[in-house]
């Protein structure tokens with residue numbers, strides 16, 4: 001059976017067909033099982049194609065990152081399945097992609113240790129030690145068939161940049177670093193090959209559906225690329241039986257994995273549609289607080305239609321099965337910049353169908369608002385009765401909003417979000433169910449072994465940390481000795497930079513700060529989210545007047 005191969009490029013003056021080296025390149029693989037549509041892909045067929053190429057002669061296998069997340073199996077086993085599979089792939093070198101960090105640094109480090117090939121990254125550092133991430137190299141040299149191949153490293157016969165970034169950045173690299181001979185990229189999922197300054201940049205598709213074979217001309221050391229072929233992994237390619245049995249065992253184990261306990265809830269979680277789609281619920285607060293905690297934003301909202309369980313989740317063991325019932329899809333997160341006015345329009349849309357049980361009804365974090373269901377849709381919220389981080393909404397001001405990509409696309413009537421600038425895109429935040437999983441892991445960490453906390457993102461939202469620091473700095477501004485301020489005079493840029501770091505450091509060391517942060521952590525560890533008056537339904541004119549007073553509205 002001949003595999004489906006497209007020749008992308010072929011050099012005319014090949015000197016010696018016997019003196020070549022093949023590179024197999026692939027990137028961005030998420031699902032080890034095949035899909036329903038051609039090309040079906042799947043790791044089992046992919047390995048068959050790969051091993052047939054290796055049989056032809058000396059071959060380097062290079063992977064450009066994104067493997068550990070997101071997928072429905074990854075979510076259950078934190079990406080372990082992918083390492084087991086990739087270890088069979090004869091990989092010479094891989095580079096880390098953004099999604100490989102999704103389950104936290106501690107999980108990633110374990111995966112790297114268990115890999116039988118080196119992982120590279122040259123632009124990510126441990127925030128604590130400032131060193132490159134443990135066990136990750138920033139360059140690597142491979143000797144293959146008498147040829148020294150440098151991956152990012154120099155002084156070799158051929159230098160290959162193994163990257164995981166957007167096309168624009170690969171292009172900048174190719175235009176500015178003539179020492180690099182070949183660029184093998186990822187992150188973008190379309191199969192595209194381009195030539196810039198006579199150097200090839202290749203991105204090899206996604207999800208085990210495509211791979212590239214790049215034949216190098218070695219007739220005089222390295223003399224460029226002879227040929228580039230695109231292999232399409234369709235159902236005509238036989239499955240590798242060993243890989244197939246690994247995949248089958250993961251699929252069979254799904255049930256067992258769903259039984260793992262994530263944490264002990266101390267309250268019932270209200271997930272019934274009649275509640276989440278008409279009012280504030282503790283489940284909605286729990287999930288949106290986690291969205292806010294994961295990113296740098298002032299507020300977060302989620303359409304209640306994303307909460308799928310339609311159940312009350314009992315006190316006690318909260319299992320992966322419960323999480324999958326609540327969030328069965330891989331909901332992608334974004335942070336966008338909204339004006340106060342756009343935020344108001346979005347909140348209006350959320351309550352526009354009330355009291356129908358519509359999925360557009362929003363669950364919120366960092367936001368408090370009141371709505372009057374007797375008013376016409378689109379006019380149910382008085383902006384004086386909207387607060388963001390405890391301050392009255394300013395219609396002109398810009399706010400950082402965490403939400404899901406689905407709503408940013410304008411779904412469910414959220415047209416007002418379509419044109420909002422994206423501050424953090426969906427590629428750079430783990431999917432929502434993974435954020436929730438990570439939250440439980442951090443809670444368990446804080447409970448059992450606080451020393452491991454440094455590998456996990458904070459449970460306290462950055463907006464809370466920053467506000468606390470600002471407050472402490474205002475109160476303690478006189479505590480800074482004037483000499484400390486003066487000693488940095490000279491360059492204003494440096495003065496502000498150093499001072500703000502110093503101020504952060506000083507405020508972090510105050511008892512007040514430590515106390516507030518530890519109170520916040522203690523509250524989160526309890527796993528007892530509550531309804532706390534974030535969404536208020538206006539009952540009467542008196543109620544409205546009373547709320548105006550309570551919100552401190554000027555009128």
Ligand SMILES: [Zn+2]
Nearest residue numbers: 066097098187
């Ligand atoms: Zn990526």
